[in-house]
Amino acid sequence: MKINVVGSSGSGKSTLSRALADALGVTYIQLDQLFWRANWQGTPDEEFFPKLEAALADHSEGWVLDGNFNRTREIKWREADMIVWLDYGFWRIFRQSLHRAISRIISQEELWPGTGNRESFRQTFMSRDSILVWMLMNWRSNRQRYVASMLDARYRHLRIVRLTHPKETEALVASLVQYQDH
Template sequence: MKKIIIVGSGGAGKSTLAQQLGDKLHIPVHHLDSYFWKPNWVSISREELVDIQLGLMQQDSWIVDGNYSGTLDLRLKQADTVIFLNYPTWRCLYGIVKRRIQYHNKTRPDMGEGCTEKLDMEFFKWVARFQKDKAPKLKRKIKAASHINYIELNSPKQTHNFLQHV
């Protein structure tokens, strides 16, 4: 595992796992949210996101967390491993509410500077519908990349055990 993608619903813990794995494997970690969001939640263009990712992919090793399905194919071509945090919806909703409380009026370490933590109805609905709307498409896309080592973790306990054995 040298080129790792971590995907899953908001609130699943992608950024936390990325950081823990990066520390353990001594691999640089890149949070796509920190590149995508400019201050005050202004997004960059798809072209800018593509350019950033192409630059990251040139490194010998990397961990990239974030779904960004519009550019996932770029990452899949270069990755050797995908970790899908496929947690239940209730667990992810809990995660985004907990995160909102923990980072109230603050910017998370994995987020773009000047993007204070928020929880709006649009994001809440996105997380609530992730298993139905996004997860099946993500799985199909990942499994179509036959060279990928696919790891699906379905609970925080499985994730903890995975980290213990890496």
């Protein structure tokens, strides 16, 4: 099975993607890890797209891909079987984003191995590049884009699952574990 987990920043894409990959026994691929380089430098599309295509091809038996990057949609969704859209409410996602940012500032964990990228107080609370600002500015447009995708004939081959509450998310993971066991 090939699944792309999408949703606003802070919605829980990485957590759900890891759980789904574990439940299905497939590879977990994180778009941010493919994109971000040292010093918060992004990978140009002419390098990023081939990296993504290679990562998906290397795991043709199945994968769970974590991330949006709208410009990669044609690559990701060409091979995907299912899109899981975490569409939680604004305040839940804001709370989760804030909690995650504070936890990462305190822990100083490296976000993607080998990049040295870590969240800082300054970057999170005093910068236009803040992940919190990004979430605030993109939450509504992300929702509109995914609603449109659900109705787009180009994506009829995909099973699109819209999850609006953590209980639905838990039920999806449980059903895929059961599916895998059979």
